[in-house]
Amino acid sequence: MNRADFEAALRGIGAERYHNLHPFHQRLHSGACSKAQVQAWALNRYFYQSRLPLKDAAILGQMDEPALRREWRQRICDHDGTAADPGGISRWLALTDALGLDRDLVTSTRAILPITRFAVEAYVSFCRTRPLLEVIASSLTELFSPAIIEERMAGMLRHYDFVDARALAYFSARPPQASRDVAFALGYVLEHATCDARQDAALAALRFKTDILWAQLDALWLAYVEYRAPPGTWQPCP
Template sequence: MTDVMSPEALERALRKIGEERYHNLHPFHKMLHGGRMNFGQVQAWALNRYVYQAAIPRKDAALMARLEDRALRREWIHRIHDHDGIDADSGGIERWLKLTDGLKLDRAYVISQEGALPATKFAVEAYVRFVYERPTLEAIASSLTELFAPAIHAERIAGMLEHYDFISDELVAYFRKRLDQAPRDCRFALAYVQEHARTPEQQAAVLAALRFKTDVLWAQLDALYFAYVEPGFIPPGAFRPAPK
């Protein structure tokens, strides 16, 4: 990149990354949303995805610890509240645990993350570390997968309710809540990135940060596919579904 993009051009470049690299394109998600997974495979997905859900407040707290701007901290802190809960809202992590409860996974086992795939843990921690170590602009840009999240949540709600008799409307409460939360979050993050990415180098770093985040999400599904679909090699110590 040698020229500075306009804010509109930068947004188009960011959205193009989602069109090409977001994990809704992964074969695992296509199987999950299309009803082509068995109960044990859905359990494995929910258990591993909990590792990511549980890490979101930690990565946001890691970012906030470095922010000198009080107004920015005040804006960002609601992301922690969204997941950890505040006042009457039990939070997204609790809603995810309601999903794993409904899938007959022991809650203490899920929270322990003992049965999660090694690659899941490595990918998630790489994301937390990225947000902690990289400049604020890049850390915020990495959250912009939220630009693409509402579509995948809507697809997931419809597909899972249609295809799996063990999924109820109550169990997809996490995704329904994110239909409102994700657009709000990404509006702020996108505006911040458009305002502060002022040089070709900064804009290139912003795009690279979003590509990194899509890689984090994609790697988690690669691991799930390898372990629970094809070739079905489950690492030692990882969750093993009950025999069919």
């Protein structure tokens, strides 16, 4: 594919497979979730958020060029925080605090769903073991995140009186970071996927990432919409 067609193919994956299309997210954004279902989502999603710096450190370790490392290491700061900015993980904990979840329970991750753990660990392993082009391509779900963040904030503020703008600070801070990150990652993938095999590998990596996100929502739906949470996982108070 030429550059334009390849970029269109990458974006097409989001149109077909991004997790904003999942019934759980549609339920969350429309106000149809109970407070317990919102709590379950935030509790399980914390594990994904907490592992993003590990994923990015694994990618950083593959980069031989200082310029690439300088660009990528900002992602770790975005999540872990700095002296001037508490970071995305801290902002996510502000959300779970606002939802009334015990912080020690959240950070221990002992009550998350098995599929949440398996899916997130599979993604971190992918980023440790696959070629650099593929792992950078897998990050391109950020191409599709601005729309879901806007929809999520508007829907949750409209429908749920137990969250406010301060509780959703993670989402208000994320769009400019994602725009910066995706500009770099998309440029890298378009530049380095120079043959059919590399383009196919990049597309497969992005599909894999959408599968990781989708699987986590499948697990939430089964556990907290169909009420089939496995033993040992978080159970809403009666």
